Amino acid sequence: MITALGFGLMFLIVTLILLRRISPLVAFVTLPVIASALAGFGLGEIGKFITEGLKAVAPTATLFIFAILYFGIMRERGLFAPLVNFLLRSTGGKPLAVAVVTVAVTAVTHLDGIGAATFLLVIPALLPLYLRLGMKREMLLCLVVLSAGVMNMVPWGGTTARASAVSGIDASQLWISLIPVQAVGLALVMALAVFLGLRAQRSFHGHGMIAGHEAAQVDESGDDSRQLSPMSWRYWANLALTLAILVCLFTGAFPLFACFMVGLGVALVLNYPSLAEQNQALLRHASDAMQMALVMLAAGILLGVLSGAGMSDGMAHWMINVLPEGSANWLHVIIGAFGVPLGMLFSPDAYYFALLPVIRDVAVAAGVDPASVANAMLIGENTGFGISPVVPSVYLAIGLAGVELYKHIRYTVLWAWGISLVMLAAAMLFGVVTI
Numbered sequence: 001m002i003t004a005l006g007f008g009l010m011f012l013i014v015t016l017i018l019l020r021r022i023s024p025l026v027a028f029v030t031l032p033v034i035a036s037a038l039a040g041f042g043l044g045e046i047g048k049f050i051t052e053g054l055k056a057v058a059p060t061a062t063l064f065i066f067a068i069l070y071f072g073i074m075r076e077r078g079l080f081a082p083l084v085n086f087l088l089r090s091t092g093g094k095p096l097a098v099a100v101v102t103v104a105v106t107a108v109t110h111l112d113g114i115g116a117a118t119f120l121l122v123i124p125a126l127l128p129l130y131l132r133l134g135m136k137r138e139m140l141l142c143l144v145v146l147s148a149g150v151m152n153m154v155p156w157g158g159t160t161a162r163a164s165a166v167s168g169i170d171a172s173q174l175w176i177s178l179i180p181v182q183a184v185g186l187a188l189v190m191a192l193a194v195f196l197g198l199r200a201q202r203s204f205h206g207h208g209m210i211a212g213h214e215a216a217q218v219d220e221s222g223d224d225s226r227q228l229s230p231m232s233w234r235y236w237a238n239l240a241l242t243l244a245i246l247v248c249l250f251t252g253a254f255p256l257f258a259c260f261m262v263g264l265g266v267a268l269v270l271n272y273p274s275l276a277e278q279n280q281a282l283l284r285h286a287s288d289a290m291q292m293a294l295v296m297l298a299a300g301i302l303l304g305v306l307s308g309a310g311m312s313d314g315m316a317h318w319m320i321n322v323l324p325e326g327s328a329n330w331l332h333v334i335i336g337a338f339g340v341p342l343g344m345l346f347s348p349d350a351y352y353f354a355l356l357p358v359i360r361d362v363a364v365a366a367g368v369d370p371a372s373v374a375n376a377m378l379i380g381e382n383t384g385f386g387i388s389p390v391v392p393s394v395y396l397a398i399g400l401a402g403v404e405l406y407k408h409i410r411y412t413v414l415w416a417w418g419i420s421l422v423m424l425a426a427a428m429l430f431g432v433v434t435i
Helices: 002-018 024-038 043-076 081-090 095-112 115-132 137-151 158-167 171-219 233-251 256-271 275-308 311-322 328-337 339-343 348-365 370-383 392-401 405-430
Strands: none
Touching: 002 024, 002 275, 002 311, 002 405, 024 043, 024 275, 043 115, 043 233, 043 256, 043 275, 043 392, 081 095, 081 115, 095 115, 095 137, 095 171, 115 137, 115 233, 115 392, 137 171, 137 370, 137 392, 137 405, 158 171, 158 348, 158 370, 171 370, 171 405, 233 256, 256 275, 275 311, 275 348, 275 392, 311 348, 328 339, 328 348, 328 370, 328 405, 339 348, 339 370, 339 405, 348 370, 370 405, 392 405
16 A cells, blocks of 8 residues: 555656646645555654655755855846856857857766755856846756766765665776766767757747847846946955855865855845845845745655655565566666656655665576666666656756746656666666676
């Protein structure tokens, strides 16, 4: 019953969100509680599930609130205006060049393997450029999350570390074997950028300049008077503060959420000397920060119920039992091929700590190399992690880009799945995944 409820719960949530029948906030808050109650759990047990789930997402939700407020103020004060103007000049104002730059910048930025840091750095910097050129927010988000997904297999990344812990294979060894596959994936994302960029360029020549101008006006909150001149000392102080925060992000010298908590406090005093101005600045950006933070906290309820009620484990074992006899040698390839949709059902912890051990045991018993099992499952899940409703940093990304979850999934999911399948085929061709 637990397993059926788990599948039913996730199918219902994803379907209702994609069909726009219910908001993610309402879905994550109500449906998991109803499902766990139907499973026979009491209020006390459900409360514990929720508490554990909220503990897991609280740091990311805190990071999101303060990061959105911080970058909202920085954008309002014109911090990114010189960068946008430089990129406009260097790309010739061509959407194709902007799309290619997006992939290159994201790939380099995500070498640290921290999704939240990548989204925080890339999306706020490039979004004004996309709006200026009339390019879709969904396109920016698609290219960023796919580039980050391909690069997410670095040994210091969370997913590879999980796979290493379960498979018993050193994380750096797993990554080295996957480097050629990463190269294929990056080439595919770059090809997608060229395709989407050319499509956007055709639209831009038609009516994009007007749309882009209007979007840029909206993005600057309709009030250019709040922007600082690059000649102002406050502008350079804002730049120094932002660079200091980014150094903390990449070095891990300070927790991510604490970086932006302290940074916001300094930014408010630096840019708005009076208390009234500080309060007004917070109010202008509070709606954006709180709207997605609420969804992220609500997602903690879903994660807590899936794990605490045993739904994740039940779904993992059921999938193994329904596979046809004699498929053991192909099991890891089958699961890897469905890595993107499975990643939308399982949180990273559930995918690697609940599903991977079962797949590993069955495949290894059939004579499959455990490294092949880990590699196959890493390829699919990583490529699609940026569209999963059960990955907290996804809500950070869509909040920064100003895109609704259903629009992001609808725009990106098929591209993500297609790229993952080609990468898996390449891995088999290279001998990285064997049967």
